[in-house]
Amino acid sequence: MTRTEKVAAVEVLKEKFSNTEFFYLTDASALSVEKINSLRTQLFEKGIEMQVVKNTLARKAMEALPNASSYEGLFDALKGPTAILFTSVANAPARVIKEFRGKAERPFIKAAYIDTAIYHGDDQIQVLADLKSKEELLGDLLGLLQSPIQTVMGGLLSGGNNIMGLLKALEEREG
Incomplete structure (x- = not known):
């Protein structure tokens, strides 16, 4: 060389x-x-x-x-x-x-x-x-960030069903 x-x-x-x-x-x-x-x-x-x-x-x-x-x-x-x-x-x-x-x-x-x-x-x-690669770490981070949001949304959605159920039960009770 x-x-x-x-x-x-x-x-x-x-x-x-x-x-x-x-x-x-x-x-x-x-x-x-x-x-x-x-x-x-x-x-x-x-x-x-x-x-x-x-x-x-x-x-x-x-x-x-x-x-x-x-x-x-x-x-x-x-x-x-x-x-x-x-x-x-x-x-x-x-x-x-x-x-x-x-x-x-x-x-x-x-x-x-x-x-x-x-x-x-x-x-x-x-x-x-x-x-872990950069993409794997970002995926893990997004999963961690997404989890609390999904919990809150699930709670809100189920809470709406509970309120509707309570209102319906109260309505039937009065009737």
């Missing part, structure tokens, strides 16, 4: 890191070509981009960003073969990896960057897979 190509690669990575709130550093080095292609297909279907990178270029790209200090915790994970998974949904890569590998050891998660939080190690896969 020439110096010009390295500079261009660092610029591309800087752009991706600055435009992505969530990314995973993974190792899929021991997989066969067939399995790698299958993994890439599954990731692509979920809107996740997989890019194999040189660790030094990834580190230089992170160090060149204005908020470089927030990435320092990832530098230890930039050893050995590394593939970066860029995503717009925080838990999607963990779910795909967990489903893909089943009982196998690869691919494994070296680290994950989730909106300034850093998760280290493959033992965090369940925590990462259980994270």
Whole structure:
């Protein structure tokens, strides 16, 4: 790789890191070509981009960003073969990896960057897979906000029936 190509690669990575709130550093080095292609297909279907990178270029790209200090915790994970998974949904890569590998050891998660939080190690896969997406959190919030309104409306509607029933009973009593 020439110096010009390295500079261009660092610029591309800087752009991706600055435009992505969530990314995973993974190792899929021991997989066969067939399995790698299958993994890439599954990731692509979920809107996740997989890019194999040189660790030094990834580190230089992170160090060149204005908020470089927030990435320092990832530098230890930039050893050995590394593939970066860029995503717009925080838990999607963990779910795909967990489903893909089943009982196998690869691919494994070296680290994950989730909106300034850093998760280290493959033992965090369940925590990462259980994270709720923005859409799921909004749905939960709407459900919580909707519940009291439905209770009040139900009470008002049933209260109207009770009043009508009482009036009818009083009317029948007088008659």
